[in-house]
Amino acid sequence: xxxxxxxxxxxxxxxxxxxxxxxxxxxxxxxxxxxxxxxxxxxxxxxxxxxxxxxxxxxxxxxxxxxxxxxxxxxxxxxxxxxxxxxxxxxxxxxxxxxxxxxxxxxxxxxxxxxxxxxxxxxxxxxxxxxxxxxxxxxxxxxxxxxxxxxxxxxxxxxxxxxxxxxxxxxxxxxxxxxxxxxxxxxxxxxxxxxxxxxxxxxxxxxxxxxxxxxxxxxxxxxxxxxxxxxxxxxxx
Numbered sequence: 154x155x156x157x158x159x160x161x162x163x164x165x166x167x168x169x170x171x172x173x174x175x176x177x178x179x180x181x182x183x184x185x186x187x188x189x190x191x192x193x194x195x196x197x198x199x200x201x202x203x204x205x206x207x208x209x210x211x212x213x214x215x216x217x218x219x220x221x222x223x224x225x226x227x228x229x230x231x232x233x234x235x236x237x238x239x240x241x242x243x244x245x246x247x248x249x250x251x252x253x254x255x256x257x258x259x260x261x262x263x264x265x266x267x268x269x270x271x272x273x274x275x276x277x278x279x280x281x282x283x284x285x286x287x288x289x290x291x292x293x294x295x296x297x298x299x300x301x302x303x304x305x306x307x308x309x310x311x312x313x314x315x316x317x318x319x320x321x322x323x324x325x326x327x328x329x330x331x332x333x334x335x336x337x338x339x340x341x342x343x344x345x346x347x348x349x350x351x352x353x354x355x356x357x358x359x360x361x362x363x364x365x366x367x368x369x370x371x372x373x374x375x376x377x378x379x380x381x382x383x384x385x386x387x388x389x390x
Contacts, residue, residue: 278313
């Protein structure tokens with residue numbers, strides 16, 4: 154079987170690997186590559202996708218980093234979990250790898266923001282953060298998406314840093330932040346009440362650490378939250 158991969162000539166190897174990565178994610182989500190089954194070899198995938206082995210290898214490395222596949226020494230790569238196929242419909246075609254990279258970027262950026270917020274927040278910041286947290290809580294009670302409310306909480310934390318560059322970065326990359334919040338919130342609505350509650354509990358831990366001015370704890374709690382959000386994109390529902 155050969156899989157068609159559209160790639161214009163000016164796309165580099167990294168971009169081509171992103172396309173292959175997304176194709177394989179889609180095939181796992183659709184059940185074409187079942188959970189616990191071995192993926193075709195690098196050589197076979199390279200032939201099927203019309204790519205070089207290094208390009209395929211790069212795609213497989215990202216799949217492993219995302220927890221979708223696992224390598225077994227001397228045996229190859231096996232599918233570890235099957236994501237919800239609707240996830241692929243929530244991101245622009247060809248951009249899934251960049252969405253995941255943006256989560257990686259956010260993990261460092263927002264962890265530092267939470268640490269600074271714990272150090273520098275003022276009464277007005279506390280009020281904004283509290284209102285945003287309560288707004289998400291209300292969305293949970295109403296069974297609403299809450300993506301905008303979620304983003305508002307993270308915006309409020311950035312404002313509490315007292316550093317205009319944290320605020321500016323969020324404005325520059327607002328569409329990127331919006332995609333991440335929208336996808337993770339949409340998928341969360343399909344999960345159990347306990348799983349949905351766990352996300353809000355993560356928010357509460359971050360906010361509590363910020364208000365208590367426990368800088369290191371706020372940093373670590375935010376980093377954990379963002380990396381958990383990244384992982385939740387690929388969890389089955």
